[in-house]
Amino acid sequence: MQRFQHIDALAFPMDRPNVDTDQILPARFLQKPRNGGFGQYLFHDLRFAPDGSQYLGFLLNQEAYRESRVVVGSENFGCGSSRENAVWALYDYGFRVAIAPSFGDIFANNCLKNGVLPIRLPREVVSRLLVQIEQRQGLKVDVDLASQKVTLPDGSVHTFDVDPFAKHCLLNGLDELDYTLSHTDEIVAFERRYGRGFD
Numbered sequence: 001m002q003r004f005q006h007i008d009a010l011a012f013p014m015d016r017p018n019v020d021t022d023q024i025l026p027a028r029f030l031q032k033p034r035n036g037g038f039g040q041y042l043f044h045d046l047r048f049a050p051d052g053s054q055y056l057g058f059l060l061n062q063e064a065y066r067e068s069r070v071v072v073g074s075e076n077f078g079c080g081s082s083r084e085n086a087v088w089a090l091y092d093y094g095f096r097v098a099i100a101p102s103f104g105d106i107f108a109n110n111c112l113k114n115g116v117l118p119i120r121l122p123r124e125v126v127s128r129l130l131v132q133i134e135q136r137q138g139l140k141v142d143v144d145l146a147s148q149k150v151t152l153p154d155g156s157v158h159t160f161d162v163d164p165f166a167k168h169c170l171l172n173g174l175d176e177l178d179y180t181l182s183h184t185d186e187i188v189a190f191e192r193r194y195g196r197g198f199d
Contacts, residue, residue, distance in 0.1 A: 001115045003173035007096050008142040009069035011133045011153075012060055019073055020080030021107060025089040027081075038085060039092030064137035072129055072141075073100040078107025078118075087114045097143050099150070101126050112166040113175060117143065119150060119160045128154070145171060 029041040047058050054061040060068070071090065077100035078086065087110045090098065098116060101123040108118040121129075132153050133139045142151040145167060151157050162170075169175065 001169075001173050001175050004096060004115060004117055004145055004170040006142075006144050006146075007069060008140055009096070010065065010067055011070040011072050011099075011129070011139055011141045012065045012068035012095075013130045013133045014071055014073045014077070015130045015134065016073075017075040018079055019077050021078060021083050021086035021104070022080055024078065024086040025083065027083075029089075030083060030085050032085075034088065037092055038089040039094065042089040042093045059134075062137075067094070069094055070097040070099060070141045070143070071095050072126065072133060073098065074126070074130070075101050075123070077103050078111075079104035080107075082106040082110075084110045084114065087111050087116055091115050097141070099126060099129070099141070112163065112170070115170065115173075117145065117162070117170060119143070119162075121150070121158055121160065125152075125156075125158060128152075 023046060024043060025038065025041055026044050029038070029044065032038065032041070043058070043060060046055070047061055048054060056062065059065045077098065086107065090111075091114055096116060097119060098111060099119045099121060102120060103111075103118050111118045129141075129152055136153075139153040141153065144150075145162070148160050148162060148167075149157055150160060
């Protein structure tokens with residue numbers, strides 16, 4: 001997992017409430033192998049017609065938004081099923097931050113475990129941000145994880161909460177297995193101390 005410390009990146013607006021994980025990644029793609037690149041399936045049925053052509057009205061298909069790394073959603077973003085693959089699709093496409101007034105709880109936890117930072121901001125702040133990035137292409141959002149601050153295109157600065165353990169892992173590019181392995185020496189010492197040595 002890549003380290004997440006600071007990002008200053010284009011923002012993509014997803015201004016609809018209750019965007020569920022099936023919209024983020026349709027269920028028929030769940031059996032794909034993890035290394036298959038889920039980014040190509042992100043928002044698939046919103047991006048592509050049945051014949052494979054792009055819906056040009058969907059902003060992520062427009063040149064100005066294709067390099068976005070921050071997705072800005074509305075209420076209850078990522079609700080629905082617990083599929084971790086939906087976060088893989090965001091990550092593999094290149095998204096590192098999701099901003100919304102609220103998230104599906106499991107989705108938010110899956111984000112933190114897979115290198116995507118979910119940021120909850122007040123509804124009025126997010127609504128203002130959505131208007132800005134829909135009306136003017138190429139606007140960026142600056143996120144600093146260490147200070148837990150996000151700077152919006154209008155210059156306003158907002159703090160956000162993040163679980164301390166998740167913050168540590170993101171800053172250091174660790175998933176839960178990596179974190180466990182980083183304490184191998186302590187684990188081995190503990191096991192030897194209690195007579196369960198690794199020989």
